[in-house]
Amino acid sequence: MSEIAPDLLDELxxxxxxxxxxxxxxxxxxxxxxxxxNPNGPATLGSARGIIVNSEYAKRYHGRFIIRFDDTDPxxxxxxxxxxxxxxxDCRWLGAEPDEVIIASDHIEMYYDYARQLIxxxxxxxxxxxxxxxxxYKDSAVACPHREQDINTTLENxxxxxxxxxxxxxxxxxxxxxxxxxxxxxxxxxxxxxxDTPHPRPEIRDRYKVWPLLDFESAIEDHLLGITHIIRGxxxxxSEHRQRYVYKYFNWKYPETLHWGRVKIHEFGKLSxxxxxxAIKEGKYTGWDDPRLxxxxxxxxxxxxxxxICKFFIELGVGxxxxxxxxxxxxxxxxxxxxxTSKRFFFTPEPVKLIIRDAPVTVAKPMLHPSxxxxxxxxxxxxxxxxxxxxxxxxxxENELLRLKDLYNIKILKKxxxxxxxxxxxxxxxxxxxxxxxxxxxxxxxxxxxxVLNVTGEEKGIGERGIxxxxxxxxxxxxxxxVRIDSVKDNKVTAYxxxx
RNA sequence: GCUCCGAUAGUGUAGCGGCCAAUCAUUUCGGCCUUUCGAGCCGAGGACUCGGGUUCAAAUCCCGAUCGGAGCACCA
Numbered sequence: 197m198s199e200i201a202p203d204l205l206d207e208l209x210x211x212x213x214x215x216x217x218x219x220x221x222x223x224x225x226x227x228x229x230x231x232x233x234n235p236n237g238p239a240t241l242g243s244a245r246g247i248i249v250n251s252e253y254a255k256r257y258h259g260r261f262i263i264r265f266d267d268t269d270p271x272x273x274x275x276x277x278x279x280x281x282x283x284x285x286d287c288r289w290l291g292a293e294p295d296e297v298i299i300a301s302d303h304i305e306m307y308y309d310y311a312r313q314l315i316x317x318x319x320x321x322x323x324x325x326x327x328x329x330x331x332x333y334k335d336s337a338v339a340c341p342h343r344e345q346d347i348n349t350t351l352e353n354x355x356x357x358x359x360x361x362x363x364x365x366x367x368x369x370x371x372x373x374x375x376x377x378x379x380x381x382x383x384x385x386x387x388x389x390x391x392d393t394p395h396p397r398p399e400i401r402d403r404y405k406v407w408p409l410l411d412f413e414s415a416i417e418d419h420l421l422g423i424t425h426i427i428r429g430x431x432x433x434x435s436e437h438r439q440r441y442v443y444k445y446f447n448w449k450y451p452e453t454l455h456w457g458r459v460k461i462h463e464f465g466k467l468s469x470x471x472x473x474x475a476i477k478e479g480k481y482t483g484w485d486d487p488r489l490x491x492x493x494x495x496x497x498x499x500x501x502x503x504x505i506c507k508f509f510i511e512l513g514v515g516x517x518x519x520x521x522x523x524x525x526x527x528x529x530x531x532x533x534x535x536x537t538s539k540r541f542f543f544t545p546e547p548v549k550l551i552i553r554d555a556p557v558t559v560a561k562p563m564l565h566p567s568x569x570x571x572x573x574x575x576x577x578x579x580x581x582x583x584x585x586x587x588x589x590x591x592x593x594e595n596e597l598l599r600l601k602d603l604y605n606i607k608i609l610k611k612x613x614x615x616x617x618x619x620x621x622x623x624x625x626x627x628x629x630x631x632x633x634x635x636x637x638x639x640x641x642x643x644x645x646x647x648v649l650n651v652t653g654e655e656k657g658i659g660e661r662g663i664x665x666x667x668x669x670x671x672x673x674x675x676x677x678x679v680r681i682d683s684v685k686d687n688k689v690t691a692y693x694x695x696x
Numbered sequence: 697g698c699u700c701c702g703a704u705a706g707u708g709u710a711g712c713g714g715c716c717a718a719u720c721a722u723u724u725c726g727g728c729c730u731u732u733c734g735a736g737c738c739g740a741g742g743a744c745u746c747g748g749g750u751u752c753a754a755a756u757c758c759c760g761a762u763c764g765g766a767g768c769a770c771c772a
Binding site for chain 2: 217219232233234236265266267268269271272298323327330331334335362364365367368378380381382383385386388390391407409410416429431433434435437453457458462469470499511513515516517518519520522524525528530531532535536538540542548562563566569579599600601602603624625628629634635644662672673674675676677678685696
C-alpha cells in the first residue's frame, strides 16, 4: 500500500492523530476577540484561561485581541484601582499583549445614548417596581404596570433618573424581551440601575449615578468593538439570550459564542476574588501574591513559567463540562520548563547534625546542572561536620551504609535525636549503588538560613552558600523541589516553593 | 419550583455512525539510565453513567433514568 498509494496512507495516519487543544473557529475573517474582566482583584488562574485562549485564537487567525474592563459596578463588585494595571502586567507576562484596552466606565454617556434610542424604539421602559414585586410578575409571566408607559413619559422618567431625582433601588431601566419567554431568566431584564457609591477611578468618582449592568454594557461594547467571537464561562450563556434582544432592536449581528465550564482546582477550592480580598484584609494572607493564593502574581512569585501556564490552558481546550483539576497537571508542565533551566543546590530543612570521623578535609564539586556539564560546579569545602535533613535523619539506621551526594560514602555508627555519628569510608559511588544504599544531600553548617514558603505554610533550614547569589532565579533544591529565590538579605534567604 | 446544558481511564482531553477491543497528556507501577526520591528513555496498568430503541453497524443518532452543573440579581 505504501508503494501504490502513499498519500492515502498519510491520510489514514493523519486521521489517527488527535486534535490537541483548541478547536478551530468558524468564520475566521478579521477575528476580533476580547477578554472582559471586572478589575475587582488581580488576575487568577481562572482569568488566565480567558486571557490565554482568547489571545491565542486572535494570534492563530491573525486577528486582534482586546482587554475590556467591565468596571460598571462601583458597589457590589467594586473595582480595585491597582487591578487595572495588574491585569495588563499579567497579560504581558503571559505573552498576551492586548492590541487595545477599553475601560467601560469611560463610556457611560455612550451607553446612555443607546438606552435613549431603545426607549424611542419602545424597546425599554423605566420600571418602578420593588425587586420582589417584579419577581412575582416575572415568575407568573405577567407584564408589570410600567411596561406599557408611553414613550414620551418614559423619556422624561429616564431624564429624571439621570438627573438624580430617584434614590437607589427606586427605578431601573428594563429591556423589553418577552414576558412569556419560557425561560424566566430572559424576561425583561435590567439594563441600568441607580448607584450612589462613587466609582474608585479618580477620573470618574461621582460623575454618574446611573450605571449599566453587564448585559447592556457588554452588548453595546461587543458590537462597537467589532467582536467576532466571544469565549466565556457558561454561567454567561443566558447573557447571550438576553443580549440578543438588544441586537435585534438595533439590527446588529451577534458574535459567535463558545462557552466553557467551571474550573475548580483541588488545591485551592472555591476562592472567589471577593473572599480572597476579605481574607487579605483580615490578615490571613500576606497579600495578593501570597503563595497560598491562585493569583497569577502568586504563581509568578513561586516561579511558575508563563509558557507552562499557556500550554496548560491551550491543551485544556474549551469543553462545556465542569472540570476539577489538580495543580499537579500544571506543575508537570512547569517542571518540563524549569528542569532544564534551574541550577541545583542542596537545602536541608530542619537540619540534624552529622559528625563524620576520620573524614578527610576535602572540597565537594557537585554540578550546577546534571545535564549541563558546561555550567560548571559548586565548590564546597567540607571538614567532616555536616547537616542533613530531618526527614533523612529519621530514616537512618545504625550501621547503615550511605553516600553523601557528590562527597563520599559513610557508615552510620550512632544515632541520637540531636546528632548522628558516622565514619568515613573510602571508595566510589559503585559501592553504595551495589548495596542499594541511599544517596542523600547535605550542607555545611555555615550556609545561609533559608525559609521556604509553600502552599501550606513554611519550612526553615540551611542551604548552600551559592543560593545567596540567585535572588530572583528559579532553582532546584535537590531531592526537595523547585523554588524561586524571592529575596536574600544578610544571611537570610526567602524562597517560594513551586512544586516538587 | 421553572428554564437550559453536560456525562469517555484517578485527573483532564480526542473521537461525534464503520478506521475504536478507543487518542494524547498527566498520575500510578515496573525496568534502564543518572553522584537528586529531578529530568530522560523503555514498558505496564487504567474509561465510553445506566436502560431501552434506530441501524447490517453506535462512544458516536433517538427516548427515558441517574448523576453533575448553570441561570431565574438593581453582581460580573
